[in-house]
Each structure stands twice: as C-alpha cells, then as structure tokens.
Amino acid sequence: MLTPQALVDKAAAWGVECLALADNNSSSCAVEFVARCRTAGIKPILGITFRNEEDQWLYTGLARNARGWYNLCKYLSEHSLDDRPLPAVPPRMDDVWIVYPRLCKPIRDFRDNELLGIRPQHVNRLFSHELLHYQHKLVVLAPVVAVNDEDYDLHRTLRAIDLNTIHTKLTPRDLAKRGDRLLPPDTLRQFYRPYPTIVRNTQRIIDSCTAELETGLQINRQTFTGSKAGDYHLLEKLALAGVARRYPPGTRFQKARLRTERELAVIKKQDFCPYFLITYDIVRYARMAGYQHVGRGSGANSIVAYCIGISDVDPLELDLYFERFINPYRASPPDFDIDFSWDERDDVTDYVFKRYGREYTALLATYSTFQGRAALREVAKVHGLPKEEIDQLVRDPHGRAAEDPKARTVVDIARRLVGLPNHLSIHAGGIVITERPIYYHTAQRLMPKGFPVAHVDMYHAEDLGLHKYDVLSQRGLGHLRTATELVRRNHGKAVDLQDLDTIKADPQVRAMLKSGRALGCFYIESPAMRGLLTKLGCDNYIHLVAASSIIRPGVAKSGMMKEYIRRYHFPHSFEYIDPVFEEHLGETFGIMVYQEDVMKIVHHFAGLDLDESDVLRRIMSGKKHNGDTFEKLRHKFFAGARVRGHSDETAKEVWRQVESFSGYSFCKAHSASFAVESFQSLYLKAYYPLEFIVGVINNFGGFYKTEFYVHEARMAGATIHAPCINNSLYLTDLREKDLFLGFIHLKGISEQLIHRTVTERQREGPFRDLTDFCSRIDIESSQLELLIRIGAFRFTGRSKSELLWEKNAVFSPRIRRENSLNLFVRARPEHDFRLDETPNHRPGHRLTSTEFDQAFDELELLGFPLCSPFWLVSTSEAQPEPTTYRQQPQIDHATVSSWDVVPSSRQPSHPLSRIPENGNTSLRAYFVCDKVVPTVKGERMSFGCWINEAGHYFDSVHFPDVYARYPFRGAGVYQLYGRVTREFDFPVLEVVRMERLGYACDLRFTG
Template sequence: MDPTTDFVELLAKTHYSFLEGASSPEELFSTAAMMGYAGLGIADVDGLYGIARAHTASKKQGIPLYVGTQIPWKSTSLHLFAMNRKGYGDLCELLSCFHQELPWELESFSSDLLAFIPATPFSNLDELQALFPRRLAFFCSLSFEGRDAHKMKQAETLIDTFRLPCIASNEPLYHIPQRKILHDVLRSIKHLTPLTSAGFHLTPNNEKYLKSLATLSQLYKDHPEWLRATKEFASLCTFSLDELRYHYPREWLPEGHTSDSYLRELVEKGALHRFGKAVSSTVSNQIEHELSLIKELHYADYFLTIWDIVQFASSKHILFQGRGSAANSLVCYLLGITAIDPIRMNLLFERFISKERHEPPDIDIDFEHERREEVIQYIYTRYGRARAALTAEVICFRKKSALREVGKTLGIRADEIERFQLISKKRPLDQIPVEDLQGESTHLSSELLAKYLALCQEIYGLPRHLGTHVGGFVLSQEKLSRMIPIEKAAQASRTIVQWDKNDLDNLNFTRVDILGLGILTAIRKCFELIQEVYQVQLSLSTIPAEDPKVYDAICKADTVGVFQIESRAQMNMLPRLKPRTFYDLVVQVAIVRPGPIQGEMVHPYLRRRQGLEEVDYPHPELEAILKKTYGVPLFQEQIMKMAMTVAGFSGGEADELRRAMGIWRRDGKNRLSLMGEKFRQGLIKKGISQEFADRIFSQIEGFAEYGFPESHAASFALLAYASAYLKVYYPDAYMVALLNSQPMGFYNSHTLLYDAMRHGVTVQPIDINFSAWDNSLISPHLIRLGFREIFGLRKSVSQTIERLRKTRPFFGFSDFISRMKEALAPDVLTKRDLFFLASSDCFQSVHLKRREAFWEIQKLGLQDSFDLKSSEDPLALPPEKAWEKVTQDFHSFGISLGEHPMAVLRSERTNLNAIDSRSIHKAKNNQKVKHAGMVVSRQMPPTANGVLFLTLEDEWGLSNLIVWKDTAAKYKQILWTHSFLLVEGTIQRDPKSQVLHLIVTSVSPL
C-alpha cells in the first residue's frame, strides 16, 4: 500500500469551529481533492456545525467525508468519529447532553465511535482503552517546528507502552498557508487580545494547512505506517449523512386513519366551511391535485402538524396568519392556516410544492408577537425537547463587525474604527480606497490600512457564532437529538439545532416558521377594545370587505399606523396608484420594493393603470400571465411563469431561478447571474425585445435584494386592509391598541398620537389616580395614557399603584409615598422610580406639578431607597415655560400632549418666516418656500443612490422632503444629527396625482 495515495486527513477543522478554523468546508474539500487525498475527516470543535456543508462539498468533489468532532474530556481532548448510523446518533446525543449541561457518561455513547487522542502523556488512558477497544489511536502532528523530533519520540514511547496505533495528522486549520494571518486574527478576536499580545494563542508557524502528499511522505518518512493507518481507521467509518431518514410527527392520528385519510377529512370539512355545499369543480379539481401530490411526496404529516399548531393558537384566541408561498395552497386555506383564497387570486401552487424541486414545503405563520412564546412552548410540550428545536442561524462577520473586530486586533483606536465604519457605510469593502481611511487617521500607515482592508475582506462572511433563527422549528417523529445535536439557545427555555435553515433544506428536513408580527397583536387588542367600549364584535373574517370609505382614506395616504402602507414611499405611491379593490392593495404592498423598482416596472404600471399608456404584451403568450398587472411583471410568480412559458425553462429550472433569487446573499450572485442570463436569452429567442429582456433581468436582481411573491403580498394586503378599516372606523381603539403593542411599525408614539388627535381623538395625560400600565380607551374618542409610556419605569411599580387604588385613590404625595413604600417591600420603591413618575407630570390629580414633585422627591433623602420625610405643604415654584414642558414631556415619555413642539418654536421664534405643513400642501408647483419641522423619519434606501427622503412634522401634519445626493452630502452632519430643521427648497407637485414633495436646496438647524 502506498502510504500517501491512501492518506486520509482525519482531523481537519472548518471555519464552523467558530474562530478556530479559517477555511470553509468547500475550500478544504476542493483542496483535498486536488491534492489526491483519499478522504477528509471534519472534527469541528464541540459540534457538527459544518457537517451539512461538508457533506455537500464531499459529494461535489467525489471524496469521502468522515464525520467527527473534538470535545474536552477530563484533562485532554477527544476527537470522536461516527462509524455507522448508530455511532452518528450517539455522537449527536452526546453533544446534545454536553451543550445542554445534562449528565452524561462517555461509556453510554462509545460503542460505535472511533476516538483519537494527542500523543502526549495522559493519566486516564487506561479508561479510554476500556471504552474504545481496538477503536482508539494516538495522533501525531509534525509541523516543521523545533519540537517535531520530541513529538515523534514521545509518540513512539507511548505506542510501545500502551500498544496503541498512531495516525498522522496535520490538524489543518486552513486549506492553504496564506490563511495563517487570517487565522491569527480569528484567534485574537476569540481571546479578546491584539495580535501583538496574542502570544501562545497563535500557532507558531503557517504549517496547519492541507499539505501535498509528497510533503507528508517526507515529513513522516520514519513512520509511513502512521500515514497508512489513516485509511485503515477511516475504512471503519461507513456512515454518510445520506443515511438520515427524517419523518414528521404522526403519533396522534385518530384511530382508523392514515395521515393522508385524516388530512383529506380535514380538508373536506374546511371546504364545507369556506364554500358551503356548492363546491365548484375548479375547487374540487384543485383539492384533488394538491392532495394527490401531498400524498405522493409524503407530506401529509407535515400539514397535520401545522394544523395542530394553529388549532392550539385558535383555542387560546391568539391571532395568526400563514403567509409566503403557503398562501398559494388551497389545502392551507381550507385547513385555516392561511386566509387568502388561492383560487380567487389565481395563485401558482407549484411555487409552494413541486415534484421536480425535491425539497419540502415551507410554511411561514405569523402569530401575535407578544404571544408567540406561548406557541413555541406548546410545541416543546407537545413534542418533547428531544424531538423539537428551533433552527440555528449562523451569525457571520458583516462589514461593520469586520471593521470593528479586525481593527481591534490591529490596535486601531475605537474612535478611528467608528469613523471608518461611517465612511464605508454605503460601499462594499472592496470598493473602499486606502486613501479614504487615511483621511480619517493621521498616524496609521498606508501599509497597515491596506492590510486592515484586506483582512476585513477576507473575514467578511465567515461564521462568528451560532444564533437563533427568527422562528424556524424542526420537529421529528424520532428523537431529533439523534439526527442533529441540540444545544441551549441564548434565550432561556429555548433550544436550537446546530444547523441553519439552508443545511436543513439541503438534507430534506422540514421546518415550520413560527414568526411574530406586531400588527396581529394590535388588531387583536383593538377587537377587544371595540367589543368592550362599542359592544361590536369583530374578527379578521367579519371585517366588511371592499369598503369605499376605507379606500378613500388609503387613496389620500391617510395611513399613519396602517400596516405595510404607512412608510414614506408607500404614502407617496398611494395617491398615484389609487387602490380601490383588494387586488389593487396587493399590488400596492408589492410595488414599492427593489424588484419592480430596479426592473423599472413601476412607472410603466402606473401609466398604464392611469390610461396614459397603451397596454401591450411583448409576446402573445404573456397576456395570460401579465393581464392582471397591465402587461408589467411585478411578482416572483409572474417571473417563474414567464420562464416556463416563453424562456424555455422546465418547472424545476424555474424553481431553481426562484431559489437563486432567495439565497444569493449566502451563495453569491454567480448562480443568480447564470440563471438570469439563461432567462434573458430565452426571452430574446422568442422574439422579445432586448430592452424588455434587460429590464426583466434587472428585476430578477432586484427581487434577489427584496421582492414580494404575489401570495405573500396578498397575505400582507389582508392585514393592511384590516388595519386601515380599524383606523377609519375606530381610530380611538386602534390607536390604543397600537400604543399597547409597541415597539412596532414605522412611527413613534408622538406621531401616532398627533395623528389620532387630528382624527378627533382626545388624549388625557398619565396620572397616578387614573392610569393603568396600558393605555386605556375610557369612552368613545377618549384615551388615557398609561404608565408603560414612561421611559424606564418598572411594570411592578405600575401594578402596585393600580392595586392600591382599588382600595381608595391617592389623596396627596405623602399618602402615595407611604402606601407605595409599604406595598412594594421588599421590592423597595426607589427615588429613581419616583423621578420617572414625576418627570411624566403624573401627580396633577394630587395637586402636584412636575417641578414641585421633583422638589418633594429631593427632600426624601439622598439615598436611592429612603425614609419618609415628606412635607404636606409643597413649595410653590414658578410654572414651567412652554418649551420646558415640551422638552420634559419628550424626555420622560416621548410625547407632548400640550402644544406641539413646532407650535412652541413658532411662537418663540417670531422671525422664523417659515410656512407650516398646511401651506406646503397648498403650494404651487415650482414655488420656492422656506419650511420648518420636527424630523420623524430619515430614509436612504439602497435603490436611491444617495438620495435622502425626510419626513417633517408640525402641529398640522406631515410634509415630505427630498434631498438630492449632493445636497445630502453637503448638509450631512445637520441632516443626521438635528431633530428640528429649517429648510429651503422648491415645491414639486405631480399634476395627475397631486403628490407633493419639497426639493431641498439648503438646510440649517432650528
């Protein structure tokens, strides 16, 4: 046997060892194949984090993968490898116990594992020999350093003493020696030390790479049997990840049912509920089509599990709604998972499930964000923690973190790093010149800065640590902990698997995404308030559809606080698009996205909708696909249908295009560009113009940035309509619900409240004798603010106030202090709590204004917790001036219920000479004006090329400003740091829609 041609490197580490390895599985396997290795073992630290990627890379390169890990054990470290499927399950179980701090003994998991230990003296060697008979070996790693001879001699002695075999391993940490400097940086980051002080944390040379077989033969010329032993031990490991057989839970099926029969029964009941007895042939045919495909692909258990989860949510009155591609499915609609009728919407089922795709369906469900944890814990309880876990998210170095962490290792000061981050905010790392960094630092050399940028580019995208996916759950019929290691998540009571969603998809594990959505919380709370105050019972399914009054408000862009259509860009689009039907609203939700914008589809759509441009189709076969959108493609589904109809794509290729749009951030744009180019050439071959094909290609790239499928837009449009309806008919209840569901949405509480007041709602201030923790709807059109609005106030303080008030109200400040102090013991009432309360001016019902309250609190003593020494006669202090009151209100709870800040400034600055927002909206096109306001939003989207969109607010409403790139750069410091601005510019008014902007030419702080 040739000792080198049969060499297997068993102890390689990938960058999924998190700051220990510096190369990807793909790089390692590609290099190993090029070197002629007979296989590659991956032994990442404490887990199998990179094994799924390594499996894919192994198959691509055609060399075997050996699955292992490195864990600490007593005074040494063990490299453990799975010999077979049982061994792999034991390895996963062992790692799960290790990470969840559960009791475990190596003996329970050792029978089907190989173990390798460093060839160094070790006191527990006899124990390991007993646990791993004929499955234990030393490894010796020679690295052209001064200690190689000593290492070899030590290994020889141990082999003779314990009669154990030995393997050769270079313990690779990277695939090529040039990665040594990056590895040094990673180690320095891990140990929180600059490179200059890292010392023994770094490897002594750059030899921890995949060496050539000739080099290995020379290095181990005295012991070629160590090289041969690698293949001998590797041959004992026959396990492949292809052996994993994943099954969805099924044990709760009713007696006498199979998964498919029970699913059919539920779907038929759902059809009766949704459509009554008169089910059309179209619906029946689609049901049969979907159920037969679900049966053929063995997905029935998955659908039943999702149904079980939403049934739980319904039983607990937790609002939910399925979205994404699941809304394309009639079965999901009939099971009550989604709320959109895909037959009426003519949605593409194949975007959800396709026989050619060979991947499981993906159902995303939004739940109320405040109650999502109830659903998560139900799943853990229902299926057990050994069979259920959340999906991981691999947190990678991004531009900001790369600049920060690499900068620290190179000894760059924190203030300089912040400046580097600022100037690179809108540029990729490879487009930042060294000269730009030199302009921000006077003492750093160009050589150091060039090295800094090069290392930042290298580290960008490398795994940093493991996080928790936003809501992806993996459930299994068998023990999940024997298929993927499970570890604790950062949040208590949660656990995660060690793979991310892409790994799970590639290995055909099915997920369900349990997501949180704030608007669902707000809508449910609004329904409850309407029931309580108006005695009207509403639900998402009973809100009247297609209400003209609702669409009137939407067309006027009266949508502050309305889900999905409240942003500056959406409000500018609404008077142009003028939605009058639900499908119009679907388009509205989707059109202000990078896909349609980058593909230059927005203006053609608007012109055709307004009758200013004739509707035509680049090819006759496209009419059926594009008719609903006036011949202009806006949705991903339309791109897929076009690919199959006129570009010559199969269904599988069209779906591959969809996937390429969805995962380019992980896999890069090469795959997307290849698929997009094929699509473009397919259109041109059909006689479609080069110009149209180019625009579609740009649109595909835009969808990769952020584009909506039609089904997703429809799901969100449903909630947009519901929230608009509630705002139009119950602005008081809707506002209370929004405030009680924060943080969420686009605007702060002040802007939301002022909008409500402009809609006839009266708002009363926070008061110790009347307020609860939540904001309250006292009666129609009358709101009382709650203690939750006070920045920093503990909820327990509010709860105590409410409990004490049930006996009797507070009669004075001393009464409040004495009762609160007694009630809160041992949770001591602090001066800090009192200052929070006083700053909100909430003692007015006991005849104590803010200034007097501050004075009384100061008299209570100097300690944070205090003895009662309050006087019954507060000192008379001069009243607050108007601007002081506004400032204190904003400092305390971000809201001013008195005069609007701009009204106060206007009265104090008599020479302001700036028109208000009312006059702005009446101004003529091209009129030059001066305007002042409070900044409520700043937006510079990637598609805007440096243009800044500002929204200002005054006592009369909102005004929209556009600051072109050069002006935005000139006044950058003022625009981004000041809250009140005085601007000059020119009115730009669209004659058709009357949409108005102020084009800013100069800016000054107010």
C-alpha cells in the same frame, strides 16, 4: 480558518484520500463537508472535537457509522441543553472512537475505543518512552487549522476577536500550533516512518469509519396519523369539508371542489400530506388558545390550505398560480409562513416541541457572517489601531492602505474575513421535525430563548432534505388583538375580523385606503406606501394586493413601479413587450409584479421547465444556493428565447426586468395575506380609531416612533395625559377619550415599582398626595424624582417645585420598612409648602412657564412633548424668506387650543393642496422621518416626511445638491422652502433650502 471548500480542494490537489472533520463543539459543516468530499473522491469521516469552558481540548470523537454520529451529537447536545460542563473523560459511546490529544489518565486504563493521538512534531519523544509498550493505542493526530501562513494569520485574528484582545497579547495557549497544517500524504508518512504500527492503527480506524449522513425526504416526519393512507384520508376530509364551509352552493363551489381534488391528487403524489397536516395542527392549537394568525408564503396559493384554515387567502378570488406553490417537479413542499402575535409565538413554538418531542424537533440556526465595514473594524481593533484611525480606515480603506503598510495588512486580512461565520443565531422562525431523532443529522444548542437550535441553517437543512415549518411573529397581529380587547371592554361588543367579505366592501374602509389615511395599519403605513395608495387611488382588495408587491425595492429599482401607476391610470397608452406578456400578465398591465410572474415569463417566453423556473426564482430571492446553476439557467433562457424567435434585444430587456426585481418581490399569495391584515387594521381604525391606536402603541410595533401614534390618537379626538400615579398603568390606557400614557414610556422608571404601585392603588384606593404615596410605596429617591418631573402627582394641585421640596421633608431613603395595612386614617401633613413661581407667562409664547417646564421634562423623559412642538420654537428665530417665496396660509392659533382641534371645514385634503403646481412656498414643519437612497450616479438623495402646524402629514424630496447643502439635523421644527410638484395628483414639496429652528431656552437653565 478554513472553509470546507478550501480544505477539500487543497486536499484533493495533494492526493489526500481521506479527511476527518471534527469541528470544535459543533456539527455545523458536516453536510457540506461530506458532499464536497464525495464530489472530490475523498473519503469523509465525521467527528466532533470537545472543548471545555476554558477552551481546553479534551478529546475528539470520530463516528464509525450513523449510530456513532448520533451518539456524538446527542452527547454534545445534552450537555448544552442541560447546561452541564463537559467531563474530562467521556462516558462510553458505542460506534465511536475517542482520541485524546494528551494523557488524561493512565493509558493502561483506556477503553477499547479510546486512543492517544501523537502529533507529527511529538513522534521523536516516543524514543525510550513507556508509550512504546502501548503502540496499539497510538494513532496519528494531525489537526488542521491552516494550509499556509495567510491562513494561520487569519486564525490568529479570529482568536483575538473571540478573546477581545489585541493579537500581540495572544499566548501559545490561545492559539493552535503553527504546525497544525494540512500536509501532503507522503510528507505526513515520513514523520511516522520509525513507527509503522501507529500508521497501521490509524489505517484501521479509517477503514472502520463511514460517514453515514442520511439525507432525503425520508428524514422528515413521515406521517401525522401513523399511516400514509390515514394522512391522505384525513386531509381529504378536512379539505372537502372546508370547501363546503368556505364556498356557498353554485358555480363557484363546483370550481372550488374541482381545484381542491386536483390539488389533493398532487399533494398525495408528492407525499406532502404530513406537511399540510402538521401545519394544520399548529394552526389548530393556536386557534384553540385564542391566538389570531396569518398564513402566508407560497403555500397560501393552495386552495387546500384555504379550506383547512391555514390561510385566509381565496385562490379563486385572486386566480392564484397553482404551480407556484407545488408542481410535479418540485421536491420540497411549499412554504407556509405562519405569523402569530409577537407575545404569542413562543407559546406556539413550545407546543410544537412538546407535541413532537425535543429529540425530534429543533429551531433552525442562521450564521451571522463578517461583512464589509464590520470586518474591517474588528480586524483594525485587534491590531491595536485607535478609534480615530479606525474611523478613517473605514471611510477610505483603499486610500489608507496605499499610505500605511499596517493599514494595508488590516485591509487584506479583513477582505479574507468577509463571508466567514461570526456567530450562531436563530433563524426567524424555522422549525424542523424529523422521523428519527434529530441527533442522526445534527447536534443542538440551547439558545437564550430556551429552545434547542440545530447546528444547521436553512441551506444545509435543504441539502439534507429537511422540511421547514415557519412559525413567525409580527406586531401587527398584536395591534389587532389589543384593539379588539379594548373595544370589548369600552363598548361591550365583539369585533368579527374574520368577516372579510364585509370588511373588504365597507365604504368607510375603502375611502380611508384610497386617501392613504393608513398610519398605524399593518404594511401600508409608511410614507412611500401611503403615497402609492394615493397615487393609485387604490380602494379595493385586488389593487391593494398588487400595491403590496410593487412597493418592494426590486420593482421600484427597475422603474416598473412608476410605469405600473401610469398604466393603471391609462391602460390603453402602452404596448406589450411581447404577446406572452399580454397573455399571462394582462392583470398587471404587462408588468412582473409577483414571484409567480417570474416563473410564468421564463417558462412561456424562454421555455424553461417549471422546476427550472422555480429554481431560478429561488436563487434570485436568496432562498437557494447559487453555485453555477444560475449561469446555466441564464444561458438556457437566452437560448430558449432565440429558439422561440425572440430578438436578443427583447430577451435582454425581459431578463433585465426578471433580474432587477425578483429578489425583492412577493408571491401573490404572500401579498394577499398582507392585504387581508391591512384591511382588518383599516376597519378597526375606521370604526374604533382610539382603541386601534392604543393597540399599536402598546405592542411597540410600527414604522414610526411612539410620538406619532400618540399624535394620531390626538387627531382622532383623544385627550393625551402624561403618566399619572392615580390613573395610568404600566402600558397606555384608554378611558372613553382620555388617553393616559403608560409608565413604560418614562425613561429610567422601574417596571417592578410601577407594578407595585398599580397593585397598591387597586388594593387600598387612589393616592391622596405625595406623603401618602411615600408611606405606602417603597421607592428610591431617583425614581420618585422621575415621577414628580413627569407630572405624575399633578392631581395634588401642587407645582413640581413644591413637590420636590416636600419630597425632602417626607421621604427618607434610609428608613426601610415592611409594607403593611394601616390601622389609622392618614392625615394630611402639617407642613404646607408654597414656593414663589417664576413669571407665569413668556412674552410672545402661548405657553406659561409652568407649561414650558412640563414640555421640556417630557422631551427629556418621554422623548417628545405632549403639546405642539411648534409652540416651543423660540420667538427670536427669525424666518426671513426670499421674495420669490410666499408663506403658506397658516392656521389662526387664536382659535386653536390644541394641535388637533382644527374644524374639518378648514382642513385641506392635503397640507400642500392649496399650492398650485410648481408654486413656491415656505412653511414650518415638524420632522417625522427620512429615507436616504442612492441615485443612479451613486449620489445620495432623501425623501422626508413631516407634520404641518395643523397636525397633518406631507412629504418632501431632497435632491443630491440640496441634500448635501442642507442635511437633516435630527428631530425638531424646520423652516422649509421649496416648490410643490405633483405626480398623479399627489403633491410633494421639492425642497431647495431648509433650516432647523431652535427651541426656546428652558427657564430652569437661564439667568
């Protein structure tokens, strides 16, 4: 497999004057191929090779011009979108040459644009062949899949991966011919020397073809209203009306009006009016449909976007950098990332396709490439290595390669495979809308979601000049929607989440933020983020915006996150590295926190132009091709710093800070958009905690497993119920303070069965018992057993043993019947089964044997118990502790009936707050999650998150030596030993030893 760069470079070295690219059922590489050919002085020709479902080469189409490329892309796309197989003979296509690799019909029946390709190795077969009478229909056919033997070996490997077989089982039909290689022009001409007519025909085809691939801003949708003047007048009216709506009369209104007019002038000059209006149109449809959205990305820096409702971030409040989102040097428009709820995004996307037309609209693709270990595993598999050897090879590729020649071959091929495309996928949400039909630029492919996907990714789209509209999804908005619906149902009131000024100023919301009580809240619920909020004592919107960005990996990696916290608490304890930092980064204490800060510093510190600063930022964030542009800008940065009198040491430190975090940082408007949603989540959690947590559970999104959101509801006062046939729905439901888990959490249950059950219950009333249920619901035996084991029939008052026995008497899966209304009242069954129970109490445990049985079934079927997991720990688990450790004060279980019923007067502000600095302690804790990170030395350490026996969260740190000796062993209760350290008054347990405690044996599996 050859990349466009490798193909063109080799062709240029051999003096090739013309190349035709005709990928198999794809137009993916067209943009890059044309650009590289023109740079190398080679004439490019565009085409597509059409193969059927059996991977048989049917024919190749070569485009004479732009119309021909349109016809080829449209032909391929229509068969993909309509799921129709390609015919053996294509219909007539104007401005297209069709080249057949073999005779599929008599050559005398060929149309005037149809030709027969003759391979170099087949030229000698023409002697005395009837095709000599049709030489005007013959052309050179020299397909290229390789340049050398190594390329062909890579081709064999890729074909084996595609066919999921070992390479020795490949047949000649599965592979390209060994002669399908790039040849020097003189060598190729020698093959056809006896038949100069074929060469002349081929040259005639070459001369007739031109790769007319239109690029530039003009290929995007040019107007929204039908005229550029109309677009500007509409945008101006919407923006100025928005200023009056968003800002009350006064000084702030005047400032907003001036900035809006300034932005409108630049937007008009850059011809970005249709981009703003189309984005506005998308948001307007969503609002009409009742969908909440979040507008973020660099476009949220715009006050015009704020005034027309694309975003809810006020640029004046945050002093957002105007040049970050748009400047006179920038050719591409600002990025608008529009988030919708995960279950509403597809409807918005469907609107875009229907509003602007399928021939003009497409989702962007993304190319999954072979990487590292995955490439090594794939190559090893097709070379027939067993799993054990593959695992060894992945763990130590260089060591195995030195010992084993076969392993060395696998490693060499895998190394060359890295970075090559694996398969086509869908971009996170990028949509392009073109002025002319999209087939002038690329073909489309139907993806499983039902939307057409262009054969270009975001980088090729940028090279073409296409603007990208990001219609994205996130589950956080689903949390808000579901929670507000529950509040409306349970409390009869509507929650106004758009009254942001009131929400940001609410004292209860700010107190929750400051204490880090944000579990379930969008973007601020992870242990690291909650710890950061607590260390900062963050209690307002402005500081949360900064916190949302400094938590990103780049800032933490550079060491500037810790420095930011220190400067935040001690703002007079440091000196700025340079006056430029004090002038432009005073708000963030001289630390680069946002993407705009990169632009500001490289512009003012080293003199790079704004457009160059933006290009550098985009390269570092992975949103632009690198090439040699990065090195040129780096040299210009250091040269500019010297010109301005900065020392090399200072310039190197500034560059280190720029380089270390910019690829992971947010733009300020992006952070601000996240912070708005965080405040909305905090507001709901502060005033409607149970409705909010149910919203999180039912949208299946968040940092933690469902178990811990259920626990959060318990801590907020809810009584948790296992799924119940007469009370539960498919999703989790809340009735006052009773939370009934949804059947969706029951492993192995049928969704259709639950929907039928709920419908029947609503139609005919609650089920009276197991017999009544089986008479009304058609159910399989295994499904019925799942319901019994989870306790869904506990309302009958019978034990699981009795119910399972009764099931055998009343349930017959062999009897199939039609559901119908019953004419007579169902009587209780005559049989009344009573079984002797196992001993009801287990010595030393708070749970009865029945409760233990239920807990273990919950562990198996839900993935977690609904009782405290500490109650399941075996009493035989000795907990010896060194004399240097003292036991943390424990909760008196005699006064605690549940995990959450701990009087507030006895709840410490933090589970470790009673332990003094560097104080040793030992405690039992339930594992929540951990995060493994590499150290500077390349070792591995971990940060853990736990719940103590009172149900409260705390964090731990495990340094490399401890992490190696005492690794995490999955979910469960652990005995932890360590000392408490504090950083900015935030306690953390530095673990020196830990062990997982065993659960008590399940009586069902013991003698």
